[in-house]
Amino acid sequence: MASTTDGAATGPEPGKFASRKMADLTHAPGRGDDSLTVWVGRYLDLAVRGVRSTEVTGKIDRHLGRFQTWFAGGFGHDRISTVTRREVAGWREHLAASPVRTLADGRVQLMAPATVNNHLAHLSAFFTWTAVHAPAGLLPHSDPTARVELLRLPAPTPRALGDAQVRTVKNVLDRIEGFHRLTGRAHRALDAVPAVHAHARPLRDRAIVHLMLGTGLRRAEVAGLDLTQLDPADPAELRRRRVARLTGVRGKGRTSRTVFLGLDSRVALADYLEHERPSDVDGKSAALFLSASSIATRRAGGRLSPRSINTVIGEIGRIHDLEVTDAERRLGVLRPHDLRHTFGYQLSRESGHNRAELEHRLGHANDRYLRLYTNPPDDVAAGWVENL
Known part of the structure; x- marks a missing residue:
């Protein structure tokens, strides 16, 4: 906890909490905001920036941003309380069908299953943290990423040069x-x-x-x-x-x-x-x-x-x-x-x-x-x- 010169607590210092540790948000302004944007911002500030490397932080930010954009585009709002397991599974299918690039032979390359699973892992870490720190009732469906299965990975193939x-x-x-x-x-x-x-x-x-x-x-x-x-x-x-x-x-x-x-x-x-x-x-x-x-x-x-x-x-x-x-x-x-x-x-x-x-x-x-x-x-x- 940070404090003023007279010893009064002012709240947690950003970047001091791992994603699954407790952070005291009791006095945080607007703590009940029913908004993905608000809670993603808090998660990044309190549990990611300063804790994870710059490269990993940027990746988590992008992945959560993609979920926010997809969810808001489909529902017209970003209320975190309405996110259910069905939406998370739908996002998984959306990612799996997302084109990444067009290859030289004209074929469209889709997002790799491992990359889709990486997105789901970052979303799961976010909801795990939010479930611990959010006020009661904000997540009526508990953790919506729970029991959403990862995509099956293709069998790895050897790539050694002859x-x-x-x-x-x-x-x-x-x-x-x-x-x-x-x-x-x-x-x-x-x-x-x-x-x-x-x-x-x-x-x-x-x-x-x-x-x-x-x-x-x-x-x-x-x-x-x-x-x-x-x-x-x-x-x-x-x-x-x-x-x-x-x-x-x-x-x-x-x-x-x-x-x-x-x-x-x-x-x-x-x-x-x-x-x-x-x-x-x-x-x-x-x-x-x-x-x-x-x-x-x-x-x-x-x-x-x-x-x-x-x-x-x-x-x-x-x-x-x-x-x-x-x-x-x-x-x-x-x-x-x-x-x-x-x-x-x-x-x-x-x-x-x-x-x-x-x-x-x-x-x-x-x-x-x-x-x-x-x-x-x-x-x-x-x-x-x-x-x-």
């Missing part, structure tokens, strides 16, 4: 600077040093792909890395030493682990640290991977976002497929998790399917996902049954 695909991806990475060079007449002069586009950071992009392919790190884990976690952090030492690592990698469920770096990762990181990163450093730069300092809208300190890493990986896949004529080697859309699956399969093969090593290096102890990460790519699985 050995041939890995080979051509690494070939593209070896030549990545050439894809970003300026080709105008002034830049083709014999005495001119090859220049790249102002925002391009090919050495950084190569280091990110090699790191994810050689460690299985998730995109959020890569975005969260600081330079101080790299041991050694000196480029010359990275090239010389055979044992280098990233310490304290923060994963899901508040886990932390150490990952070792292979030769490709060490060399790529050394090149980036020596030739590109110094030009992007400012007084707040702690992150290992930085966005270009020439970007006006970059984050304070320059830390890349997980979405930026999606873009980096996707662009490498696009360049790869422009170079490859063999349909069997084409990647389609390359995603960060494809690199994680590839690492999981290759580590399983090289370690003799050592379960303890897989759990430790992948940072995921769930059997279901361990089996998924260690499934072979299609060309390997097809080869096993070719002559049976």
Whole structure:
């Protein structure tokens, strides 16, 4: 509780309550307002902002905002007391039928079941909190999200790259600077040093792909890395030493682990640290991977976002497929998790399917996902049954 100088209570400090903890709203003005807008605002102020990360806070805000818009559009009001289980189930079906984008072949991509379930989870957390803090009678139907079933998720499929695909991806990475060079007449002069586009950071992009392919790190884990976690952090030492690592990698469920770096990762990181990163450093730069300092809208300190890493990986896949004529080697859309699956399969093969090593290096102890990460790519699985 916050208090004035004479010790009188003034109410709770925003951002001090987890979503399922008690907050004293006894003296809150208009505490009986029968409005989704009012209660969503209170939930975000008291239980989300300052408690959850900025990225998660924004996601919760968007998801609850979508429910508010859908509900008010269907009923012409936003009275929270009228929300029942039927409306929550209806919103679930609305989300499941919502188009997300139109694919290149003209097909409409709908919202993924996992994304729909994520919306429902955030709505459930909101109503759980509101049921505890709202005055008696505001929710006559209790928690309307209770017993609303989640959508059934499709069986996960392996997404590891085949050995041939890995080979051509690494070939593209070896030549990545050439894809970003300026080709105008002034830049083709014999005495001119090859220049790249102002925002391009090919050495950084190569280091990110090699790191994810050689460690299985998730995109959020890569975005969260600081330079101080790299041991050694000196480029010359990275090239010389055979044992280098990233310490304290923060994963899901508040886990932390150490990952070792292979030769490709060490060399790529050394090149980036020596030739590109110094030009992007400012007084707040702690992150290992930085966005270009020439970007006006970059984050304070320059830390890349997980979405930026999606873009980096996707662009490498696009360049790869422009170079490859063999349909069997084409990647389609390359995603960060494809690199994680590839690492999981290759580590399983090289370690003799050592379960303890897989759990430790992948940072995921769930059997279901361990089996998924260690499934072979299609060309390997097809080869096993070719002559049976």
